[in-house]
Amino acid sequence: MIRYIVGRVVQAIAVLWAAFTLTFAILYLLPSNPMQLQLAAAGIQEDSLTPDQFAAMQHRFGLDESIWSQYWHHLAGVLHGDFGDSLTQQVPVTELIGQRIGPTLLLSVTAAVVTLIAGSALAFLATFVRWNPLRVVLTRLPALGASFPQFFIALFLIQFLSFQLGWLPATGTEGVPSLIMPVLTIAVVTSSVLAQVLIKSFDQTLSQPYVVTARAKGLSRSAVHLRHAFRNAALPAMTILGVIVGLTVTSSIVVETVFTREGVGKLAQEAVLAQDVPVVLAVVTLAAAVFVTVNLIVDLLYPLLDPRISHTPEVVPV
Amino acid sequence: MTAVLALAVEKKPARRARAGVFLRKPGFLIAWLYVAFIVAVAFRPGLFTGQDPYATNPAASMRAPSAEHLFGTDVYGRDLWSRVLHGSPLTIKATLIALVIALVAGLGLGVVSGFFGGFTDSLLMRVIDVLLAIPGLLLALSIVTALGYGTIPVAVAVGVGIVPGFARTTRAEVLRVKTLPYVEAARAGGASWGRVLLRHILPNSWGPVAVLAVLDAGVAIIAIASLSFLGFGAAPPAAEWGTLIADGRNYLVTAWWLSLLPGLFVALLVLSLNHIAKTFQELNR
Numbered sequence: 001m002i003r004y005i006v007g008r009v010v011q012a013i014a015v016l017w018a019a020f021t022l023t024f025a026i027l028y029l030l031p032s033n034p035m036q037l038q039l040a041a042a043g044i045q046e047d048s049l050t051p052d053q054f055a056a057m058q059h060r061f062g063l064d065e066s067i068w069s070q071y072w073h074h075l076a077g078v079l080h081g082d083f084g085d086s087l088t089q090q091v092p093v094t095e096l097i098g099q100r101i102g103p104t105l106l107l108s109v110t111a112a113v114v115t116l117i118a119g120s121a122l123a124f125l126a127t128f129v130r131w132n133p134l135r136v137v138l139t140r141l142p143a144l145g146a147s148f149p150q151f152f153i154a155l156f157l158i159q160f161l162s163f164q165l166g167w168l169p170a171t172g173t174e175g176v177p178s179l180i181m182p183v184l185t186i187a188v189v190t191s192s193v194l195a196q197v198l199i200k201s202f203d204q205t206l207s208q209p210y211v212v213t214a215r216a217k218g219l220s221r222s223a224v225h226l227r228h229a230f231r232n233a234a235l236p237a238m239t240i241l242g243v244i245v246g247l248t249v250t251s252s253i254v255v256e257t258v259f260t261r262e263g264v265g266k267l268a269q270e271a272v273l274a275q276d277v278p279v280v281l282a283v284v285t286l287a288a289a290v291f292v293t294v295n296l297i298v299d300l301l302y303p304l305l306d307p308r309i310s311h312t313p314e315v316v317p318v
Numbered sequence: 319m320t321a322v323l324a325l326a327v328e329k330k331p332a333r334r335a336r337a338g339v340f341l342r343k344p345g346f347l348i349a350w351l352y353v354a355f356i357v358a359v360a361f362r363p364g365l366f367t368g369q370d371p372y373a374t375n376p377a378a379s380m381r382a383p384s385a386e387h388l389f390g391t392d393v394y395g396r397d398l399w400s401r402v403l404h405g406s407p408l409t410i411k412a413t414l415i416a417l418v419i420a421l422v423a424g425l426g427l428g429v430v431s432g433f434f435g436g437f438t439d440s441l442l443m444r445v446i447d448v449l450l451a452i453p454g455l456l457l458a459l460s461i462v463t464a465l466g467y468g469t470i471p472v473a474v475a476v477g478v479g480i481v482p483g484f485a486r487t488t489r490a491e492v493l494r495v496k497t498l499p500y501v502e503a504a505r506a507g508g509a510s511w512g513r514v515l516l517r518h519i520l521p522n523s524w525g526p527v528a529v530l531a532v533l534d535a536g537v538a539i540i541a542i543a544s545l546s547f548l549g550f551g552a553a554p555p556a557a558e559w560g561t562l563i564a565d566g567r568n569y570l571v572t573a574w575w576l577s578l579l580p581g582l583f584v585a586l587l588v589l590s591l592n593h594i595a596k597t598f599q600e601l602n603r
């Protein structure tokens with residue numbers, strides 16, 4: 001068991017390192033030159049700088065070194081919690097992210113909690129209800145929710161809840177009311193994904209012999225559904241927790257941009273617009289770290305929650 | 319001879335059943351019609367609208383949807399319906415590029431991985447694991463940062479993002495088909511591995527991959543629209559769907575149709591594709 005845990009942790013670290021390296025390669029090795037991108041984004045002609053100025057700027061961001069030394073420099077920095085300096089704003093990237101991680105954490109955690117509740121409730125109802133028309137509607141609902149682009153849901157909510165009814169502020173980071181619509185926007189999509197998996201899992205669980213036995217012993221439908229089926233049906237769905245957290249993190253980019261929330265997602269969008277390579281690298285690495293960690297935790301917890309499994313199944317991505 | 323006859327007789331009801339699907343599942347038919355309409359629009363946008371998407375008319379700006387302007391007009395008085403239709407070629411082209419990248423790379427990786435197995439397989443699957451560790455949209459964002467803006471970089475970015483899914487599905491299918499008796503029979507009959515791969519394994523592992531392709535077309539459309547919504551798509555005045563929706567956002571208070579109608583147009587397309595993929599899955603079961 002210890003050997004399995006150590007192996008799994010080492011594997012997670014290796015994947016994370018490879019993800020960082022891949023992102024670094026994409027950002028620094030592709031034909032584009034971060035320096036030129038930077039000058040173009042700032043509207044400065046490359047020719048208007050004297051060679052000395054250009055060299056000084058390159059040196060300032062370490063871009064005059066070879067790609068290998070840049071890579072080692074960056075990797076060593078990341079291991080010490082230092083992602084370098086932003087190209088556009090002359091401050092350390094960690095400081096930029098630190099200032100803006102609060103709203104994103106709040107948004108992601110709230111959205112994840114809402115997703116778990118809404119997704120489970122929907123899956124529970126869709127398999128519990130007996131009246132066929134309602135059952136069909138509930139079963140089809142997740143497919144509908146997963147089909148709408150998030151920015152469309154966001155704009156629809158703004159139009160409806162802010163402009164028509166005037167209940168909630170359309171933009172902003174302050175207070176609980178400004179959190180409601182962004183959370184709803186993310187949760188519509190993520191809880192649809194969760195509900196789809198859960199409904200399938202419920203259907204399989206409910207056809208198991210022990211469910212029939214429990215009913216035959218005289219337990220009510222709701223008792224069997226809640227106490228016997230739910231826990232067993234929820235186990236396979238745990239494997240997509242990582243996917244859901246990943247979706248929540250990427251959703252925050254679009255959602256924070258639409259609702260003008262000052263979070264890391266909006267920082268990522270601004271960084272790509274300004275081609276601020278160190279910031280993009282940091283955000284991508286951070287998101288990959290969150291995703292890998294959640295998958296690792298799920299993998300390590302799985303055998304504890306489901307004693308039938310001594311080794312852990314691979315997390316199947318959606 | 320009798321065997322051939324029997325086959326011919328057997329085939330007919332199967333074909334009728336296939337046509338009957340449309341009657342039994344009207345939603346499936348509607349979804350197909352909508353997708354066909356969009357594809358037709360993508361190739362000949364002029365057929366479905368008489369209006370010039372770039373002609374400004376200040377006198378008729380911000381008109382609500384009407385018979386003359388199906389989707390209303392924008393702040394410069396441009397007809398939004400024709401702008402949406404003329405935006406289709408860009409978005410559909412980007413989707414097709416993304417799908418081709420995903421199909422070629424994903425199929426290639428999956429077939430090589432599943433077919434050769436062993437060290438090659440574990441190496442390629444580790445690569446896929448790494449690609450999967452970076453959430454899709456963020457991988458796309460870093461590629462867009464490196465390649466710059468525009469329809470093609472966005473399409474490449476989205477395509478690379480959906481490669482892992484294809485590779486995994488293809489690999490799983492190849493692994494499944496590889497062990498079936500007819501593959502062994504073909505090998506015993508003297509067919510080369512190349513022939514077995516192309517004529518026996520690939521055609522039979524195609525089903526789930528095709529369903530995934532339809533599903534991923536929807537995913538790609540959302541991703542492309544999201545990226546152009548975030549401002550990384552084609553430069554103005556050309557208008558991809560995402561750009562149109564983003565532009566309309568500024569006038570949401572006074573002219574809701576500028577954002578919401580193009581958004582609905584996109585959402586219906588994704589919904590249709592998902593419905594088609596789902597029905598295929600149900601039929602194959």
